[in-house]
Amino acid sequence: MAGRGGRGDMLRKLLAKIENQEVIQPGPSSSTAISPVPVVKEVNLNQVLGRGYTQLRPDVVVPSVANDPSPSKISPVTGAVAAPVPVGRGINLLSKLKLDAENVASKTPQTAAEPPTTHLKRMSIADRPPEIHKGESGRKTCITANYVRLICEPNKGMFEYFVRFTPEVDAMKMKYDLLNEHRNVIGETRTFDGSVLYLPEKLPQNEMNLLSTNKLDGSAVNVSIIFQKKRTLGECIHFYNILFKRIMIMLNLVRFNRSFFNPAEAVSIHQYKLEIWPGLVTAVDLYEDGIMLCCDASNRVLRRITAYEIIQTILHADPTNYKDEVFKALIGKSVMTDYNKKLYRIDDIDFTRNPTQTFTKGDREISYIDYYRTSYNAVIMDHKQPLLIHRIKKKGRPNQQAVEQLICLIPELCYMTGLTDEMRADFKVMKDIATVTRVTPNQRQHSFRKFIKNIYANPDASDLLARWGLSLAKNTVELTGRLLPPEDLYFGRHTCIKGSPEADWGRSATSNHMLTVVDLHKWQIIMTKRDKKVASEFVDMLRQVGPQMGMEVISPSVEVINDDSIPTYVNRLRKLIRSDLQIVVIIFPSLRDDRYSACKKLCIAETPIASQVINSRTISQYKKLRAVTQKIALQMNCKMGGTLWGVKIPFKHVLMCGIDTYHDPARSGHSWGGFVASMNETMTRWYSQACQQMQGIELIDTLRMALLACLKRYHQVNGVFPETIIIFRDGVGDGQMNYCVEHEIPQLVNSFLSIASTYNPKLAFIVVQKRINTRLYMHTSGGSDGDFCNPPPGTVMDNTVTRRHFFDFYIVSQHVRQGTVSPTHYVVLQNTTKYTPDQLQKITYKMCHLYYNWPGTIRVPAPCQYAHKLAQLIGQNVKRKHSDLLSDKLFFL
Known part of the structure; x- marks a missing residue:
């Protein structure tokens, strides 16, 4: 039966086949294996089933609490849809769906060998209309972005079928063979996990019974293929992302983490022994205006120096104590193996082993020298060099211990990646690197269009898309943004300086x-x-x-x-x-x-x-x-407590807060949080609190105490508590949104009761995301269609490429003279205030003017940047809570 522990393994093999990678299964016990070849990470079953679904049992698939923000509660067995849960405006929909796990466990599971009597109804994200949170102020402007629409042919898509074998078949390979006998019926393009079949086109009949022959004993096996549903584009996002990863490999690009790079177009900087690989990072996702592909240019800096050369340099400099110095120089660094273009982190160095020693490959022993010569045609010159160790820890099943696998690398064949601290501190080195890595808007758009052109010029890549009925729009998506007016600056002696389009007031x-x-x-x-x-x-x-x-x-x-x-x-x-x-x-x-x-x-x-x-x-x-x-x-x-400049703030009794965290790389699990809050109506005086995440204590517990301290201080300064609190939360990725909604926001709200049982201020909780791949471009005035420039500061984008079920927007707040400007993504997870999208966007942009370490606008609101500087200084240098006597001053600038 498919539910007998093998379905996950089968799907992993299936996904590995799609990505053309080898899957190495962990052993049943906590053993340590040594291998010279890279190990592909184990694939999650949820990824194959599609985004937003979690397998609670081998035979029942229900919407995930964390990933399916459907406003209806769905029964995991019958598929009955209960009464809809009310949806509040501006609140993250991830918290709206609550599944009763105990009720799921109490139901009788449906065996994989029997077709479901009632189809499981899933409320897809794409089935719900998008949330619209648009502002109106400012001058409308036409811009474009690094997004292109993903189009699916009307008669094609992802058609889901349930496959039943009579008599039952357990072996996955046999299931493949029995199904493959009917290629002329189901076609060559398909995805099959042993019980669920996905096809790009619908079969002529909803239920088909086909006869196959068991090659082992010649017996007849009936194969029933039963139509379940046609999946929407929004339900196939993960599959499409895998598809584009496969296309990247077809285009001979090399994968490093989530990006793909082109070694054929590498740029060498010979004087520093550096090589810069241009690349792309792509992502398919569901946005307000449909499914789109986001593509952005990326770069990877490689050093043309091997780990072996570093070892030899240290050895010649200090032969007596060279091992300790080698450890300091290499442990924790990333290297690239030139023979297969893969990245590894150096976790250890084994000075007791060398390339002449052997390891088990299959059923025979082979030395590292022979393995690399026969497998990669790589000749190892120094037979006495130590081996570099890379550790891979793979979680076992609940009743098993984790399996650790060691990968042994040869220093001669490992090139160092990234820049050293000395290089980063050298202005000339960084300037020469920036001439290559700072990509202009025209260059980014050119690389995007070249990527699309290369897909259709490659027969395998274009055929892969065509088989699934997919195509890419010819041009990037056209957008309508808004340009907010420049902000006036106020200085001492009642001096007002008119805002400039560049948002720069250094003089x-x-x-x-x-x-x-x-x-x-x-x-x-x-x-x-x-x-x-x-x-x-x-x-x-x-x-x-x-x-x-x-x-x-x-x-x-x-x-x-x-x-x-x-x-x-x-x-x-x-x-x-x-x-x-x-x-x-x-x-x-x-x-x-x-x-x-x-x-x-x-x-x-x-x-x-x-x-x-x-x-x-x-x-x-x-x-x-x-x-x-x-x-x-x-x-x-x-x-010393002074202030430099200000902007016009139209709100009163508002507490403006910024939160950011610093994670100590040397002490895993230890973090410092910075909490900074405004103390006056002009948002020019700030009160700061630093809090450490102790072992066993959630960071939100200390943040709640920091908020209470800021509220009490606000009352001391102003005589009243704030009526509205706006919190800008930095350092939160997409995967942590649900944690903010379910843990951080409720605990911050509950902390108001510590002030008074009747104290209930309005709250806006806004997540600030800087590390995004979205880029916005503006057509050059008077130029051709292919000429693009950076949008000016104050450009707001709150439609089309925003998230489908979030209250979010992008703001370009900086003026850059080189390269491409990066917008900042703001996600409003909760908004119980009276402020409209217009007002929240304006106050966010105003806050980007009030960072006193730079006479111009910055990428994030000032309280966020203050919190970042505070957390970094305390976590990196002081490592102790600062004195309360300094809390009302910007001592951390």
């Missing part, structure tokens, strides 16, 4: 008085002897530029230290910090994370005081000193 920020100024009267500067000259020039320049921005600067107390060691800086700071000191300026002769962390920990957590750390190289060039000093003066004013 105005340094030539006008700051909005709220803190004069610099008592401050301390610390430096080494060799930095006395640059420190003196910096102080003189600060006294010149300060008054132009409204800041009175008195000469500081100067402390010169003999060396730049960590204890010297820390001990001297402990002696100098006093209660009447406004800020301490620390000049470092060079960049060192450990020294920076030690000083920041002292000034932020132990002895709280505003601190400004400056690298002496930053202020060493006198020609650039004025511009650098102006920016430092702005930062120092913020850290």
Whole structure:
């Protein structure tokens, strides 16, 4: 029977066949196998059945609670549709469907050998009309995006059939053979998992009985093919994504993670031994205006240096302690094997093994040298080099332990990927790389159109699409966006600066008085002897530029230290910090994370005081000193409690919050959350809370306490609690939306009861997504159809390519001079406020003007960026909660 534990394995083989990859099954026990070849990850059964469905039992498929946001409760056995659940406007529909799991388990399962007497009715996502949340303000503008419509022929699609064998057949291979005898009836194009058959065209009859012959004993087997339903495009999204992955392989592209790259068009930067591969990332999904393919250009940086060369360099530099240095240099890094173009992470290095040793391949022992020579025609020169280890952990069944498989790699054949920290810190290296990786809108659109052209030029790829009745539109989708008017900026002395189309006010920020100024009267500067000259020039320049921005600067107390060691800086700071000191300026002769962390920990957590750390190289060039000093003066004013500029905020009694998290890569499972909230009506003063996710405690528990602290502080400052709370939540991917709806939002709402039983403010919870593949383009004025440019700041897109059942929108808030601008995606998971889509879009764009570390708009709202900076500083350097005495100042800029 199909339900006897084999269906999942069969479907995995089926999916692997589609992707033309080998599936290696885990063993029954917790054994460790060693293999020199890559292992394809195990395929989830849910992926084959289609998005939005979960297999609760081998023979019953019901809509998933997490993935099928249907407003109707569906019986998993009879398919009866219960009364619809009310849907609230702007609330994530993922939380609307609740299945009774206990009721499912209590029903009698239907055997796979028997056809269902009642068809299982599923409320498809595509069957429901899309949610429309459109704004109206602003000037309408015609733009396009990196989306193209996926079209299916009317008489084709995904037709689902139930297949029954009489007498029953258990072996999957035999089922394939029995079904394949009727290719002339069902056709060559099909997908079969042992009981469910998918065809691109409907058979002439709803039920067909075909006679096959069992090749083992010559007995007759009746094959019944019973029509179930025609799946909508929205139910086939995962299958179509697999289809396009297969097309990428047909186009000879190499897969790295979720992107595919073209090594034939690689660009070499010889002076740095770098190679940049251009590529594409594609995704088929269901949007407001139907099924579309999103395609964006991507790049992968490879180093033309092998792991073996790094080992040899370290060995020659320090033969006595080279193993520890090799571990530091290679563990955790990614490498690419040149013979099969696959990526691996180095988890360990085995110095006890070398390529001359053998492993079991099939029924024989073979050495690594012979294996690579016979399989890939790769000759290993050094027979004494160690082996690199890559670990793959595969979860077993509930009653089994996880299976760990080791893949042994040869350092000679592994090229390093990515950039080193030294390369990232080298401005010239990054500038040369950017000339290749910064792709203009025209180049992105050209690569998209070239990709579509290559599909139809490739016989195998075009035939694969045609067999399933699919085609791609010739041009990208045309959209109607809106351009919000530029925001006016307000400075000190009631100065108003008209907003510019570029949303840049760098000159105005340094030539006008700051909005709220803190004069610099008592401050301390610390430096080494060799930095006395640059420190003196910096102080003189600060006294010149300060008054132009409204800041009175008195000469500081100067402390010169003999060396730049960590204890010297820390001990001297402990002696100098006093209660009447406004800020301490620390000049470092060079960049060192450990020294920076030690000083920041002292000034932020132990002895709280505003601190400004400056690298002496930053202020060493006198020609650039004025511009650098102006920016430092702005930062120092913020850290002492001042404000720089503002925009017109039309709302009152609103608490604007930002949430972001920092995950410590060195300590798995440890995170720091940053929570920043506005404290005044102009959204220029902020109160911050950092909270650590302790082991066994959810991060939302600490975030709830942070929100309560912000509410109480707001009441202390304003005398009332806010009537409306708008929360911008960063760091949430598509897979975590349901967690936000089911856990974060309810707990934040419940925290209001801690203020008062009658306190119930209106709440808008907005997820901010930066890492997206959507790109928006505008046709060049006066240019041809093939000329595109970046949309200006303030461009809003809230239709067509937005999510079908979400309240979401895109905003282009930045002006970029090179490359392609990236819009930011905002998803409103809950909105109980009175604000319309227009108002939420406007306030979101206004918030992008209020980040005081940059005199221009940024990609995300200011509270989000403040929360990011706070969480990163605390999680990366301080690793302790900051003092409450600094909470009402932007000490983390």
